[in-house]
Amino acid sequence: MDAYERITRNAAEVVTEEEIEALADDPDGKRAYVGYEPSGVLHIGHMLTANKLIDLQEAGFEVTVLLADVHAYLNDKGSFEEIRHTAERMRDQFIAYGLDESNTQFVLGSDFQLDDDYTLDLHSLELETTLARAERAMAEITSGDSVKVSQAVYPLMQALDIPYLGVDLAVGGMEQRKVHMLARDVLPSIDREPPTSLHTPLIADLGTGRGKMSSSEGVTISMEDSREDIESKVNDAYCPPTADPEPTDDGEARENPVLQVFEYHVFPRFDAVVVERPEEYGGDLEYESYDALEADLESGELHPADAKGALAEYLDRLIAPGREQLAE
Ligand code: IYR
Incomplete structure (x- = not known):
């Protein structure tokens, strides 16, 4: 690059x-x-x-x-x-x-x-x-x-x-x-x-995909979060199997915040992302680019639940050093 x-x-x-x-x-x-x-x-x-x-x-x-x-x-x-x-x-x-x-x-x-x-x-x-x-x-x-x-x-x-x-x-x-x-x-x-x-860019609220993620309203991720906090927030996140969700009934635009966090937070900091899956569901997937992950989510090859599991893991890795520093 x-x-x-x-x-x-x-x-x-x-x-x-x-x-x-x-x-x-x-x-x-x-x-x-x-x-x-x-x-x-x-x-x-x-x-x-x-x-x-x-x-x-x-x-x-x-x-x-x-x-x-x-x-x-x-x-x-x-x-x-x-x-x-x-x-x-x-x-x-x-x-x-x-x-x-x-x-x-x-x-x-x-x-x-x-x-x-x-x-x-x-x-x-x-x-x-x-x-x-x-x-x-x-x-x-x-x-x-x-x-x-x-x-x-x-x-x-x-x-x-x-x-x-x-x-x-x-x-x-x-x-x-x-x-x-x-x-x-x-x-x-x-x-x-x-x-x-x-x-x-502004990232949409994790829970709803609407508006922008902010520390004052809605769901956000911070260095104070435990691994369990991250898992539960990501698990509850809005993640339709597309990068371009339909607007809400009242016409408000929506994003896929799980994909946005992969694109703007995870891929810039890691060379590759591994999504762990049991053998019976096809085994692990490895992505070297955001686009490849997005394409698999859209085609159905990657299930939103598995994408969320991986997102929680990588967010936790990004946050762990700050969390440890706060505990000092
Ligand atoms: N307006 C920013 C804070 C801020 C940014 C810059 I660049 C400055 O020179 C001064 C303040 C915020 O909204 O956090």
């Missing part, structure tokens, strides 16, 4: 392809980052962007993980003290998950976002941006009905993080895309380059 392929595999969107191609031509010493509101324990949403960071490290990039304590505070996630404490626990979780410690830089937002220069640049961006635009950028990041001033400041700070961290590539889930588009539009007003970004 060449650098461009590794950088862009499983991405839902890159902005722009030409800019990513230029980075892929000479990735050494280039820096990519993801920012996370500290939550202490990694869950499957963090793991998806972390997989991309691991791809980028393998392609030669250096990586910054921003533990966005000030952002979490602005997004009403608790007292500043609590958030700071939680941020410390997250660092070790990322390393346990598989980020390369020797080339991952962890930065707290509050290490630079309270400096005079940053604050003045932030005020310049505030002058450039309408409230309506800031609100739109936040639509998929915040919940809650009434928009606070803090939530209008939030995306402008996220935009400003990019030049202040000196990164070449901003990575995030698709829910971050409008913030990155805002950043492309406003950063030139303070003589900064429009940033290049890469967005990972």
Whole structure:
């Protein structure tokens, strides 16, 4: 796999392809980052962007993980003290998950976002941006009905993080895309380059295949889960024998979250996936690519129950190091 392929595999969107191609031509010493509101324990949403960071490290990039304590505070996630404490626990979780410690830089937002220069640049961006635009950028990041001033400041700070961290590539889930588009539009007003970004897909809720999997609602997988927890969540997951399930009766789109987790979490981290089956049901199956597994699920060669058994096994392997780290 060449650098461009590794950088862009499983991405839902890159902005722009030409800019990513230029980075892929000479990735050494280039820096990519993801920012996370500290939550202490990694869950499957963090793991998806972390997989991309691991791809980028393998392609030669250096990586910054921003533990966005000030952002979490602005997004009403608790007292500043609590958030700071939680941020410390997250660092070790990322390393346990598989980020390369020797080339991952962890930065707290509050290490630079309270400096005079940053604050003045932030005020310049505030002058450039309408409230309506800031609100739109936040639509998929915040919940809650009434928009606070803090939530209008939030995306402008996220935009400003990019030049202040000196990164070449901003990575995030698709829910971050409008913030990155805002950043492309406003950063030139303070003589900064429009940033290049890469967005990972959103995975549907494991239980229903609807909407997106989130830590606040529905079923999610986290580093706190025991093997039994994982088995029972995966066992109850929505898994029709197709990658394109019919929409619900009320017209809502559905995905197959079991296949999505195989595609975005398991295959990127393992060379092959073995589905164990008793001899009388045809014996073990081995897949070297996601597409082969999907094809067998669709043809009926692979039963959803066997796919789920394998998914629980591989998810457990991904989570075990983080779970052990939490127990320390
Ligand atoms: N908005 C992110 C957190 C975040 C991301 C980046 I990239 C920043 O520079 C700052 C904050 C979230 O929703 O978790």
